[in-house]
Amino acid sequence: MRPMVRLTTFALLLAASAAHAQTGAAVQSPTRAHVEMLASSKLEGRLAGSAGEKLAAEYLVKELQRMGAKPLPGQADYRLPFAFTAGSKDAGSTITVQREGAPARTFTTREQVMALSYSDNGEVSGPVVFAGYGLVVPPSQNFSYDSYQGLDVKDKVVVVLRYFPEDADMQTRAAVARYSDLRYKAQAARQRGAKALVVVTGPRSPNAGNIVPMTFDTALAGSGLVATSANGEVAQAIFAAVPDKSLEAVQKELDSGNPHVAGFAVTGVTLTVKADVSRERQTGHNVVGYFPASMTAPGVDKPWVVIGAHYDHLGRGATGSSLASKEQAGQIHHGADDNASGTSAVLAIAEALSKQPRKRNLAVAFWSAEELGLIGSNHFVTTPPVPITGMAAYLNFDMVGRSTDNKLTVQATGTSPMWPKMLEQANVAAGFDLILQEDPYQPTDVSSFNQAGVASLAFFTGAHVDYHKPTDTAEKINYEELDRIAEFATDITRRLLDLERAPQFTKVEQKTEGGGRAGMRIFTGTIPDYATEVKGLLLGGVIGGGPAEQAGLQKGDVIVEIAGQSIANIYDYTYALELLKIGQPAKVVYMRNGERRETQLTPAARK
Amino acid sequence: MTMRPLVTFLVAGLTAASASAFARFDDDALGRGEPTAQAPAPAANQERDFLSRVRRLTVEGRRAGEGYWSPDGKRLVFQSERDPSNPFYQIYVLDFATGETKRISPGIGKTTCAFFRPGSDQILFASTHHDPKSKQLQDEELAFRASGKERRYAWDYDPEMEIYAFAEKTGAMTRLTNAKGYDAEASYSPDGQWIAFSSMRDAYNRQLSPQEQKQLETDPSYYGEIYIMKADGSEQRRLTTEPGYDGGPFFTHDGQRIVWRHFDEQGLIADIWTMKLDGTDKKQITSFKSMSWAPYEHPSGEYFLFASNKLGFENFEVFMVDKAGAKEPVRVTYSDGFDGLPVPSPDGKQLAFTSSRSGGGAGQIFLAQWNHENAMKALAAAGPRK
Structure with a gap:
């Protein structure tokens, strides 16, 4: 020019x-070499707790040392280890059905009985109560639903159906869907004094008669009771004691959604339920260093500014969140955008600020086990090495390597009234087409800091078709824009380091209630584009072979209506999905190139 | 995103018509397009023919608009609702070198439509701060908003609106108009000696018939006419007399003509016109059969940029048209909702505009690199005016 x-x-x-x-x-790009190193095959996808994670941590430690960062006060090392559950498997759960006057039958295979991942280990016996779908919906807006109405389950074994009434009207489904997650069902049973919970997938439901697979559930707060699922065979053995009623007939009555269809005690049967979950504990490592304040600034409150990014990824994609196709199964998930990009941005910011004077301490943090449920950052904020109340602000970088059209999304701007002004000022020079989202309840580490009451921002350049696939590789990163983002964030970090008064924290109300995604049982194969704000749901892509692709939907389409529910945003979409029926085509209205189109999408069951 | 009932939509239409006076803009009433107006990905590519590196400039506050460049291109003056204690627009100056923004208006009452005076430290804008009811109106609006209620955004043509010149060095405010009725939408001539503006004083300086009185109550903008005065407020002269709202006048870069928008009597159709500074030689530049307004000349003098809802009642896009109006206008922006108030930088290489593309319905100011060469090619290739 x-x-x-x-x-x-x-x-x-x-x-x-x-x-x-x-x-x-x-x-030379200040980020490129970092991304290429972290996303290289040598690091094998940086799964938390793996050898690849340790190699990545080593690299980050060396970089921190080279820049002159120190371990946090009171810490001997940059590595801050934390234990987490890397996986769980059933190590021999059984159910014994003892009917009066009949020989006891014991079910022992994994097709017949499987503990729920959050079950307590132990063996209990007791009389049986069938509690329908086991749903308890707190009364609101003239609606309530309580499967336990009139039932005494104290010290008994409760048998419930999976999911929620299949034939109920839209309103009822909407109301109960959020409470159909098995965690809620387990909680409801425990609160009513049940000894154990046995979940059966009804004959009229998707995955009929199958046990509930043990998902990799990392948020492993014990449910406080023995909880398993049982297959149709076990269910038959139990319901054989019910005169004149098959399980299918019972389910059909319940499926109307009429809240007055009651459960009942199954007399003459004693169930003995043994749950045995073996949990694999591993150690992950956050890597944190800091640059101490270089000036004594008496007026400055809250002496810390934290910048952070998670450096772990999915390894070879063995966990549930991999979106690899069958052909890609087992390949290294390089995670160049997710989140070698954010890690590299943080390194670049730290480097740029390492030699500058500052009034606050700058903590530089790299989280692990983010992909397993924000475990590393959660561990840090719940057992903080430096007081959390001393943190003026937290800046998060997760997936910042795929900027297009000059766009940059900044999330969590609702956490402080100061953010819009500061972003406006810094962006005059940076020149990004900023998209602001106030919501801090994001699926990234910014969520942990928001929960801890720290004014936070999260930088993000949007989801894409390579998200959580082996194809998220280093050569697809837009380095020029990644470097610009790092520069922009360096400017903001510098302002935060020197501000006299820390940004005031404001609490943003959570938009979704209840279980949110937890209740989701269906699969549509859509990849929402979270970065671009449109009215409707913009697709960043569709999963190959999934229902959305089969319906002819593609990247760039904007879903504005599904099954008669208008969709204005991601929340509406999530909500509407809960109302769909598996295997039943739903009308989808979408916009393509400004043209309104319709198609039929047939949701599949999420296993 | 439920479809609006037809009745509401019609009301919205009326609001949009009158609100576009907001001198030069309104957003909420216009910005919430129906789903048919989604910006598809390929359209964004079309926008790149003329605009590149599109970026949002204003972030703070509920809405911002009407960004006008300083003559040296180093600053931008604009209006924004960003003061927690005042729910109405105040005037701010943004410095591109520092990123700092400072308020230059009094902070009390309503303001709109600022403009830098060439060769001077003065900035003009319209304000109601002299109105003793100002604080009360602010408090009422704040209480209304606090109640959680939402009203459709509409510009109210406050008859207290008067034009002031603010001197940056001394902070002195000089009142330039003193006529009952809305005086606003003002801009300086390139030599800084003249001001063109819009005024609704005609509704107050004579006895109105009952029908005219009713018109004033439903849509005062009908009485908007273009005036000119010396930069000190003297020699105020009326330049337009046709029924229908005349507003948003700007001087062409050679200082010889005024470009403005003229509405029909119903306030639904507007077109771009030019005239000499004495009000003679009036020329209609567009016949676009839509609400075409907010014209501004490119510094090359070759074409005008303006906003029009040609493609959908609530979907305003930026268009451009050759200086003689010989050809059909050419579309510039491709984005859902509102894109309008296009103002090129003094060097003609950037464009400031107001857009609701960042979501939420309210407008903010955006900047983009402007491709003059492509604009000239597209204008040359445009078909004859229909």
């Missing part, structure tokens, strides 16, 4: 960055 005759300072900035782009080969 030639210099303009009437160069404004602003134009100069633009000219400078354009020149930078043109001579990209000559000017």
